[in-house]
Amino acid sequence: MNRERVVERLEASQRILCSCHRRPDADALGSALGLSRFLRSMGKDVKVYVPEPLSPTLEYLVEPDEIVGALAPGERFDLVIVTDTAAPSLLPKGLPSDAPLLVIDHHAAHEPFGDLVLRDVEATSTGEVVLGILDAMGLPEIPPKRVAEPLYAAVVADTGGFRYASTTAKTMRLGARLVEGGAEPWKTARNLFEEWPPERLRLLAAVIETLALELDGKLAILEVTREILARTGADDDMVEGLVNYGRMLRGVEVAALLWEFDVQEGDRTRRDVKISLRSQGTVDVSTIAVALGGGGHRAAAGTQLQKTREEAREALLSAVEKALS
Numbered sequence: 001m002n003r004e005r006v007v008e009r010l011e012a013s014q015r016i017l018c019s020c021h022r023r024p025d026a027d028a029l030g031s032a033l034g035l036s037r038f039l040r041s042m043g044k045d046v047k048v049y050v051p052e053p054l055s056p057t058l059e060y061l062v063e064p065d066e067i068v069g070a071l072a073p074g075e076r077f078d079l080v081i082v083t084d085t086a087a088p089s090l091l092p093k094g095l096p097s098d099a100p101l102l103v104i105d106h107h108a109a110h111e112p113f114g115d116l117v118l119r120d121v122e123a124t125s126t127g128e129v130v131l132g133i134l135d136a137m138g139l140p141e142i143p144p145k146r147v148a149e150p151l152y153a154a155v156v157a158d159t160g161g162f163r164y165a166s167t168t169a170k171t172m173r174l175g176a177r178l179v180e181g182g183a184e185p186w187k188t189a190r191n192l193f194e195e196w197p198p199e200r201l202r203l204l205a206a207v208i209e210t211l212a213l214e215l216d217g218k219l220a221i222l223e224v225t226r227e228i229l230a231r232t233g234a235d236d237d238m239v240e241g242l243v244n245y246g247r248m249l250r251g252v253e254v255a256a257l258l259w260e261f262d263v264q265e266g267d268r269t270r271r272d273v274k275i276s277l278r279s280q281g282t283v284d285v286s287t288i289a290v291a292l293g294g295g296g297h298r299a300a301a302g303t304q305l306q307k308t309r310e311e312a313r314e315a316l317l318s319a320v321e322k323a324l325s
């Protein structure tokens with residue numbers, strides 16, 4: 001573990017840019033916010049850079065003007081940090097390349113990049129990795145609320161609310177500590193999991209209708225088509241988490257969600273299919289995702305294919321069949 005080297009580098013840096021992977025989730029953003037707020041409290045000049053709109057579920061974490069969406073040309077930093085980022089292709093657009101890059105992550109499937117990497121695959125979340133760094137830098141036993149709240153959101157999101165197999169007694173103690181610091185469990189759960197716009201429930205109803213059970217009921221497939229999104233008035237942000245409904249079924253070992261996704265390429269649009277995968281526990285879905293060119297964790301993984309929905313479905317079926325045999 002090179003936590004000491006990371007701490008040394010953080011202490012030696014004054015102008016720091018903190019960012020996270022594209023389409024940030026609560027772990028990515030919460031880790032960046034918790035880290036940047038602590039570093040700022042040490043007197044450092046820290047900017048948080050997220051060059052795309054945030055999911056509305058995460059807005060409650062962010063203070064006014066806390067995030068910048070653009071950088072001045074030629075702006076210089078001593079250190080650039082990205083949290084929860086498992087591959088260089090997931091880096092946000094416009095990240096300065098002339099400063100050393102520190103990568104903080106917990107993904108098992110990780111494509112090495114950056115100048116300094118702190119990755120702990122045992123950690124439930126990048127938020128937990130950040131907490132370890134802050135402890136080494138003198139975070140009080142009861143952390144300040146502004147640091148506790150985003151890190152708590154990170155842990156809650158990546159453990160499914162302290163439910164997944166990654167949750168241990170240590171995770172619970174960590175949660176207790178962040179709550180002692182002022183993180184609010186109901187506020188967090190409500191914002192992350194329950195503040196649905198009506199379109200999202202309509203999307204769920206339409207997606208449930210697509211359910212198909214394959215491979216003797218061991219594989220559940222759900223689909224999100226552009227037609228469904230248009231019909232229900234839902235947008236892409238609302239698709240997150242729908243795959244979990246497939247995993248709820250008795251006998252299902254792997255749940256998959258096929259999601260038609262438009263990618264802007266210059267002035268034309270390409271239609272890809274994203275595949276999200278969830279395991280009930282026995283199958284390592286990261287191996288399925290890697291076989292399909294993606295990555296992730298044992299219980300949650302994904303990939304993106306330049307294929308039609310039908311082709312993606314065929315590729316998925318054969319990859320899952322292989323993993324089940």
Ligand SMILES: [Mn+2]
Pocket residue numbers: 027028084106125126158
């Ligand atoms: Mn994460």
